[in-house]
Amino acid sequence: MRQALEGSLAVAKAVALCRPGVVAAYPITPQTHIVENISKLVADGDLETELVSVESEFSAASVVLGAAAAGSRAYTASSSQGIMLMAEVLFNIAGLRVPMVLTCANRAIGAPLNIWNDQSDSMAMRDSGWIQLYCADNQEAVDSLIQAYRISERTELPVMVCMDGFILTHTLEVIDIPEQDKVDRYLPPFAFDRRLDPSDPISLGALVTPEFFSEVKHSQHAAMQKALPDIVDADKEFKKLFGRDCGGLLAEHGDEEATVAILTLGSIYGTLRAGMEAHKSRKKVKLIHLRCFRPFPEEVLMAALDGVKDLIVVERALSPGLGGIVGTEIRAVLSTARKPPRVHNVAIGLGGRDVPLDMFSRLLEALKNGSIAEFSVFDADLSRLPEEDR
Amino acid sequence: MAPNASKIERLKELRDKHGRTDGSVLPDPADPPKDLRQAQPRFRGLEAGHRACQGCGEALAARLVTEAAGPDVMISNATGCLEVFTTPWPQSAWRVPWIHSLFENAAAVASGMEAALKAQGKSTKVLAFGGDGGTFDIGFQALSGMLEREHNVLYVCFDNEAYMNTGIQRSGSTPHAARTTTSPPGKARMGKRHLKKDLLSIISAHHIPYGASTSVAYPADIRRKVRRAMEIQGPTFLLVHSPCPLGWGHDGALTIEIARLAVQSGLFPLVEMERGEVTDVMPIRKPVPVANYLKAQQRFRHLFAPDDPRALQEREHLQALADYNIEIYGLYSEEADPLDTDGADTVRRGGLAN
Numbered sequence: 158m159r160q161a162l163e164g165s166l167a168v169a170k171a172v173a174l175c176r177p178g179v180v181a182a183y184p185i186t187p188q189t190h191i192v193e194n195i196s197k198l199v200a201d202g203d204l205e206t207e208l209v210s211v212e213s214e215f216s217a218a219s220v221v222l223g224a225a226a227a228g229s230r231a232y233t234a235s236s237s238q239g240i241m242l243m244a245e246v247l248f249n250i251a252g253l254r255v256p257m258v259l260t261c262a263n264r265a266i267g268a269p270l271n272i273w274n275d276q277s278d279s280m281a282m283r284d285s286g287w288i289q290l291y292c293a294d295n296q297e298a299v300d301s302l303i304q305a306y307r308i309s310e311r312t313e314l315p316v317m318v319c320m321d322g323f324i325l326t327h328t329l330e331v332i333d334i335p336e337q338d339k340v341d342r343y344l345p346p347f348a349f350d351r352r353l354d355p356s357d358p359i360s361l362g363a364l365v366t367p368e369f370f371s372e373v374k375h376s377q378h379a380a381m382q383k384a385l386p387d388i389v390d391a392d393k394e395f396k397k398l399f400g401r402d403c404g405g406l407l408a409e410h411g412d413e414e415a416t417v418a419i420l421t422l423g424s425i426y427g428t429l430r431a432g433m434e435a436h437k438s439r440k441k442v443k444l445i446h447l448r449c450f451r452p453f454p455e456e457v458l459m460a461a462l463d464g465v466k467d468l469i470v471v472e473r474a475l476s477p478g479l480g481g482i483v484g485t486e487i488r489a490v491l492s493t494a495r496k497p498p499r500v501h502n503v504a505i506g507l508g509g510r511d512v513p514l515d516m517f518s519r520l521l522e523a524l525k526n527g528s529i530a531e532f533s534v535f536d537a538d539l540s541r542l543p544e545e546d547r
Numbered sequence: 548m549a550p551n552a553s554k555i556e557r558l559k560e561l562r563d564k565h566g567r568t569d570g571s572v573l574p575d576p577a578d579p580p581k582d583l584r585q586a587q588p589r590f591r592g593l594e595a596g597h598r599a600c601q602g603c604g605e606a607l608a609a610r611l612v613t614e615a616a617g618p619d620v621m622i623s624n625a626t627g628c629l630e631v632f633t634t635p636w637p638q639s640a641w642r643v644p645w646i647h648s649l650f651e652n653a654a655a656v657a658s659g660m661e662a663a664l665k666a667q668g669k670s671t672k673v674l675a676f677g678g679d680g681g682t683f684d685i686g687f688q689a690l691s692g693m694l695e696r697e698h699n700v701l702y703v704c705f706d707n708e709a710y711m712n713t714g715i716q717r718s719g720s721t722p723h724a725a726r727t728t729t730s731p732p733g734k735a736r737m738g739k740r741h742l743k744k745d746l747l748s749i750i751s752a753h754h755i756p757y758g759a760s761t762s763v764a765y766p767a768d769i770r771r772k773v774r775r776a777m778e779i780q781g782p783t784f785l786l787v788h789s790p791c792p793l794g795w796g797h798d799g800a801l802t803i804e805i806a807r808l809a810v811q812s813g814l815f816p817l818v819e820m821e822r823g824e825v826t827d828v829m830p831i832r833k834p835v836p837v838a839n840y841l842k843a844q845q846r847f848r849h850l851f852a853p854d855d856p857r858a859l860q861e862r863e864h865l866q867a868l869a870d871y872n873i874e875i876y877g878l879y880s881e882e883a884d885p886l887d888t889d890g891a892d893t894v895r896r897g898g899l900a901n
Binding site: 178179181206207209210211212213215216219220221222223224225226227228229231245246249253353354355356358359360361362363364365366369 | 560561619621623631634635641642643644647648649658659663664665671692
């Protein structure tokens with residue numbers, strides 16, 4: 158049913174549709190509305206789940222780990238500092254290969270303290286071993302969440318669904334909330350082979366010495382790569398039942414014969430799309446939404462960049478001392494391409510800095526006049542900085 | 548509390564599955580079991596053959612706790628010696644479902660397991676195991692949260708009074724003046740400068756249904772307290788004093804003796820608390836001088852240095868701490884000991900008798 162819903166409420170409803178046995182969370186802006194809405198659903202009897210209101214994000218992640226290991230579908234959500242506090246557990250969950258889903262309401266990491274959106278939190282978890290899906294809009298946040306459980310439970314890899322804080326979580330959009338019976342058909346009840354069970358005791362989380370550690374890590378890496386077709390399949394099956402998809406590993410929009418491409422992750426995709434519609438000439442330009450960042454969809458990306466001469470990678474995070482994170486990875490992937498495009502890398506919208514509609518035109522303009530650097534914080538106003546910091 | 552029919556069925560199923568008898572069926576003399584352990588008339592949650600040091604108090608305590616708790620449990624284990632010596636992959640000494648995640652989250656993982664079991668409508672009891680480092684220090688917040696949220700979990704802290712797994716560093720539980728590798732005695736210091744954290748009082752201040760201290764020197768006491776906790780729906784806590792021969796510097800054969808001296812001197816009082824109130828204590832008939840306990844361990848050797856006035860001062864300080872415990876908990880008693888009825892059910896322990 159199509160409804161005008163705040164992103165967080167829509168996500169809470171999607172969580173309920175997945176029938177989690179345990180939900181654990183700790184409040185942090187801008188994730189709060191998600192857990193508040195889940196709490197309301199539980200209080201109203203619309204969601205039967207064990208809601209554990211923990212004393213920290215560290216425990217939130219630990220509780221969902223224990224719950225999933227004990228055989229219940231589990232959900233948690235967090236942001237920014239909360240994701241950082243969870244970090245040790247997140248790596249642990251992925252290493253233990255315990256399936257679950259986490260929503261990351263993307264927010265900048267301090268200092269300086271900043272509660273607004275960028276993606277430095279989920280990017281910091283890049284190497285944690287979690288599958289990462291980025292959402293361009295709230296419909297995708299709902300659909301990706303449901304898909305995430307299917308992916309996670311098939312691959313035994315945890316999935317982080319990333320949605321931009323405030324820009325998505327606190328924004329009202331018309332959203333189609335799927336029907337429960339269809340979701341039930343799409344998502345069979347949780348059955349975890351390695352669950353803790355006194356009838357068949359196992360030991361989970363043993364000490365692994367140098368003798369076996371490399372093999373464990375190899376298989377974890379291989380499992381991530383093998384998850385790529387599962388992610389595509391989850392999206393295809395979703396389309397069969399619900400009539401829409403999220404683009405699989407990445408979505409494209411614009412001229413198929415494009416020589417210029419702008420690649421981004423998250424809600425900026427929608428902003429650039431709207432900017433593109435308003436732009437006078439859209440020929441030879443396309444937009445790419447990198448929905449799946451981990452595992453990295455190398456092949457699909459290479460195919461999407463075929464014929465592209467200039468690629469602008471737009472991201473909402475950076476690695477101080479290096480530059481872009483996504484941009485750097487794409488450069489590495491393209492190093493084996495026959496005719497790689499020139500890669501231009503910009504960070505924009507950091508810490509909630511507004512990304513206006515004319516950003517699309519400004520990026521193309523900078524490309525045209527050659528003022529776009531190999532990497533820059535594109536929307537920083539250097540005149541506000543002392544001379545020596547520019 | 549009489550176990551209900553489904554619980555009995557459940558235990559029987561588990562026993563059959565794991566090839567254990569509960570003592571009611573004697574092995575056939577014509578067909579003796581190949582492995583003597585198979586003839587043991589009791590359930591063992593933690594099997595022999597693990598890699599603990601000789602005389603490890605924690606290993607013995609963990610076996611006693613899991614034996615008394617029975618097979619219908621799940622364990623969340625903090626990082627530490629117990630986790631390392633029981634599960635060097637691909638081996639495991641555990642006969643019950645067991646998970647190790649991190650150092651500081653045993654209580655939170657246990658909370659999640661309990662929530663899941665609740666959601667699934669199961670009655671399996673969740674146990675959380677941690678050392679003193681994982682309980683007094685780094686895992687304290689998660690433990691406090693677990694108690695406050697009233698999860699039906701029995702948390703057991705095996706207290707050997709330092710970070711033994713990493714090589715004997717001081718913890719919040721290390722006694723005053725003890726030598727560790729991060730509180731070495733020297734010209735300017737006499738070992739650990741601070742007091743052992745009074746964890747049980749802090750736990751008790753959560754007003755949980757049951758919290759107690761016990762010692763590996765008193766197996767019957769451990770069993771009784773575990774069973775007591777197992778019957779309670781809600782958060783319960785056990786602090787088990789468990790000597791570490793390596794860290795404390797004593798012969799592996801003296802573990803029990805030294806643990807007993809800690810109790811009999813009053814330094815480690817065995818008390819039971821319900822909803823924040825002390826309800827029972829293990830009485831001491833003839834308090835042993837603390838010096839007897841200290842002398843037996845290398846970690847207190849500097850307290851016996853001749854001609855060092857600081858040594859005498861610290862010994863007096865520790866004696867005062869023991870005297871204080873005896874006074875505030877009313878440990879001293881001249882009455883006759885109560886009858887120890889523990890042996891009555893040991894042949895069936897872990898079986899239906901529990």
